[in-house]
Amino acid sequence: MNLKEEFTVYGVKQKEEGFYVFHEIVEFSDPLDNYKPTILPPKKYLFPQQETLLRFNTEPYPEIEPVIESKKQLIFGVRPCDIHGISLLDKIFTTDHEDVNYTHKRKNTVIVGIDCLKPCYEYAYCESVGCSEVDEGYDIMMTDIGNSFYTSIKTTIGDEIAKKYSKFVNVKEEDKDTFLKLRKKRKERFEKKFKTDVSNLPLLFQNADKDPIWDELNDKCLGCGRCNIVCPTCYCFDVFDCMDLNMTSGERCRQWDACTLKDFAVVATGENFRPTRGHRLRHRFNRKFNYLMTKYNTSFCVGCGRCSRSCPVDIDVVETVNAVIKNSKVDV
Ligand code: SF4
Ligand code: SF4
Structure with missing residues (x-):
């Protein structure tokens, strides 16, 4: 079985010069780790621009049928800012009242993140709001450390996918050092920021x-x-x-x-x-x-x-x- 038989897989492609979109992946290629934020964020797969909530009939007697559309999906190459965005939507759609149309999709979604080590474009100021790195809200996170991807696995489903579909080797001490140094350096690279905490x-x-x-x-x-x-x-x-x-x-x-x-x-x-x-x-x-x-x-x-x-x-x-x-x- 391959990943696409188990999930609908979405990833990033360039739509036109400098503009990127999340779309359904037909062929796998190397992950795009230097893309500028997509035109629309990946929230569109969890909270679509338009969706049906229920169907109704008034005859022969009033009838209501709830509609919850949800499928197993994997979103590949999500940046830290967008993972934070999804975590905030998780709070919104579960606090006070559960929005089942959202939570069903969310439970069926696997997030594979791609780390940012520098501002992805001139408008980014994720560092100012504490969103340039992320330690939760994903299943798998990959950081490009030069000769390989340093990969952090957060959930059981992430672990299952990694074992089933990828070839991983254990992290060497020098890879861990490179990863930590790159992460530390990232903070200094952001020039666009708020003038207060x-x-x-x-x-x-x-x-x-x-x-x-x-x-x-x-x-x-x-x-x-x-x-x-x-x-x-x-x-x-x-x-x-x-x-x-x-x-x-x-x-x-x-x-x-x-x-x-x-x-x-x-x-x-x-x-x-x-x-x-x-x-x-x-x-x-x-x-x-x-x-x-x-x-x-x-x-x-x-x-x-x-x-x-x-x-x-x-x-x-x-x-x-x-x-x-x-x-x-x-x-x-
Ligand atoms: S701030 Fe800019 S993008 Fe937003 S409504 Fe006004 S003109 Fe449109
Ligand atoms: S910069 Fe902030 S307000 Fe603007 S689109 Fe991104 S999350 Fe929304």
Whole structure:
């Protein structure tokens, strides 16, 4: 049996010059360890852009059938930032209420990570938010140490896969030294960073409601929602029903939503709680560095830089956070 008979296997390929995507692997080749973050993060295999939650009939009597789509899948070559992103989604979709559509997929997913030893591109600041390395949330992690991959196996399924499908040799002392040296060096290589420790951000953002940066961003932002859509930790969705033409049966679906879109906070009576683009961006930054960070005690931005790269008007997370730090009267 080979890996592809047991799992649907996803990996990374270059879609066009400099742009990469996760896709289903047909042929195995060497792992891509120098790719820039993919356009969409691998969360799309756990929390798809659109999915059916249930099917219903209204005749001859009302009937509801839950739909949970899940298959054995292996995602190959996931970077530390995206592994952190998935661990944050694990918290979101299991705390208070279990989201079974997510957890079924997650339980059926094997993650094979590929370590980063330097910034993968100019937008990365994962080091600033403690996400440039990862010690859990994966099944197997590979680090390119030059002549081989230093491999760490975290779970029973990871161990089974490694034994079944790979040829491993025991780590030599010099390989371990090389690995530890490379890891240590990594920290110094990141130039893009916040001008304060990430743990100070909740307090800074709690006092930044009237910061002039939100007016500046209000004038600049287009409200296009791209920053949300590419983000590995954004998880908001909208729920809607699609009726069949017979008008007696249909599906209830969910689809990614974006808090930077104009109608996101419109309520039934027509009011919009976040009517301007500035309000909406302020909310987005508070979600990453204040509200969820306070609740879960960890940054809800993993520093992948996808939102900064994809913003059509170059709104950059690090520049925005550093502006809040600079404008703040809070002494941290
Ligand atoms: S907010 Fe931006 S940098 Fe942070 S995780 Fe989301 S896409 Fe990546
Ligand atoms: S991608 Fe840029 S322009 Fe679009 S909503 Fe986000 S911040 Fe605004």
